[in-house]
Amino acid sequence: MSNQVVLITGGLTGIGRAAAVAFAKKGAKVVVAGRRDEAGKALVKELRSFGSEAEFINADVRKEDNVRAMVDRTRPRKALPRRSRPTFLAWS
Numbered sequence: 001m002s003n004q005v006v007l008i009t010g011g012l013t014g015i016g017r018a019a020a021v022a023f024a025k026k027g028a029k030v031v032v033a034g035r036r037d038e039a040g041k042a043l044v045k046e047l048r049s050f051g052s053e054a055e056f057i058n059a060d061v062r063k064e065d066n067v068r069a070m071v072d073r074t075r076p077r078k079a080l081p082r083r084s085r086p087t088f089l090a091w092s
Contacts, residue, residue, distance in 0.1 A: 004023075004028040004029065005028065005029040005030075005031065005074070006019075006020075006023045006028045006029070006030050006031065007031045007033065007070070007071075007074050008020050008023075008030065008031070008032050008033065009033045009034070009059070009061050009070070010033070010034060010061070011032035011033060011034055011043070012032065012034035012035075012036055012039045012040060012043060013039075016032075016034075017043065020032050020043065020047060020054075021046070021047065021050075023052075024046075024047040024048075024050045024052035024054060025050050025052075027051070027052060028052065029052065029053040029054070030047050030052055030053070030054045030055075031054070031055050031056075031057060031073075031074050032044065032047070032054065032055070032056050032057070033056075033057045033058075033059040033061070033070050034056070034058070034059070035058065035059070035060050037056075037058055040056030040057075040058065041056060043056065044056045055073075057069075057070050057073055057074070
C-alpha cells in the first residue's frame with residue numbers, strides 16, 4: 001500500500017483511529033483530520049512509528065471551508081487527483 005494515500009476524518013478516536021492505525025501498518029500514507037491538535041500530533045507520531053508517512057490536518061467536517069482546505073492540502077500528496085472521486089470516511 002505504499003503508493004496509497006488515505007484521508008480519514010474523525011480519525012482521532014474510535015473506529016477512525018483504528019482505521020488510521022491499520023492503514024499505517026499496511027504502509028499507506030495516512031492523512032488524519034480532526035479538531036484537536038494535541039491528539040492529532042500524538043496520533044501522527046504513533047503512525048510514523050509504523051514507518052508510514054502521516055500528517056494531521058485540523059478540520060471540522062461540519063464546515064464546508066474546512067473540508068475544501070483539507071482536500072486541497074491532501075491533493076498534493078497524490079491522494080486525490082483532480083479527476084478522482086474521493087471517498088471520505090467520517091465519524092463524529
